Amino acid sequence: MPRPIWSGAISFGLVTIPIKVVPATENHNISFRQVHLEDMGRVRYRKVCELDGKQLSDNEIVKGYEVAKDQLVAVTDEDLAEIPLPTAKAIEIVAFVPAGSIDPVRIGDSYYLEGDGQVAAKPYKLLRQALERSSKVAVAKFALRGRERLGLLRVKGDALVLHSMHWPDEIRSPASLAPPAVEIEDSEVDGAIALMDAMGEEDISHYTDHYREALEELIAAKAQGKQPAPVAEAQEPGGQVVDLMAALNASVAQARESRGEGEHATVHEMPKPKKTAKKAAKKTPAKKTAAKKTAAGSTAGSTAKKATPKKTADRRKPRAS
Incomplete structure (x- = not known):
């Protein structure tokens, strides 16, 4: 477990829970350095004042805010430290809300809260069990890295x-991003739900970052002076879907086949969208015409069959003589 990045307490009414904040996630991205291609020398960035051209050290640099064009106000670390911040050393719970009421778009980084010492054991467990039993989450305010933040405790x-x-x-x-109004048939929604069921999973821990794995193989090959293995070209995304129901049926079959169900999987054809009365009325005469053609064809076929024995008999007469 990584080192704590913050320590303080959870303020739960008059209850105080000493805790340490530990990052809950880690970054596995591969980092690159910029180099000069000709001689592989490192490319470095220097902090230089644009007025006198002098290279500066970190202790000579402060924050500045542009209040007007070409007018900056310097803000030092001492200035920021003197700003009153009630949540500087406490995670202050301000409300309890249903877990489903929080929009996932609002959620950012995640941290584990570790109880700090034996004194934290009982109130820590009390808060955890109360959240579990109530099926609620806590909304809290806390300060981290120089600013006050809103948090979700679960x-x-x-x-x-x-x-x-x-x-x-x-x-x-997201209001301006919604697509134009269209009509969706119930059968199409049922087809989408059938596809969701076919793609349903209880555990997604087996998914890995294929791009990072390929990048590691590329770096390993180049480090050994080898050419990386050729990579298969990604398939181009399909064009506009003409028959949505056909695409859903094919997707369900593909999803079930990929899960090893194979021939044992039974893919029931999904109901097609209901036809309107006008369409049905237009197609009715066509069916009658087709029926007449079929009847006429059957009559012609019967006449041809009756004529066949006569032709055969006529061909056999010369052989008999």
């Missing part, structure tokens, strides 16, 4: 987890 196994959340005014509205 239970994971035997531990408490803190998710940082975006403030309400930080979430953009």
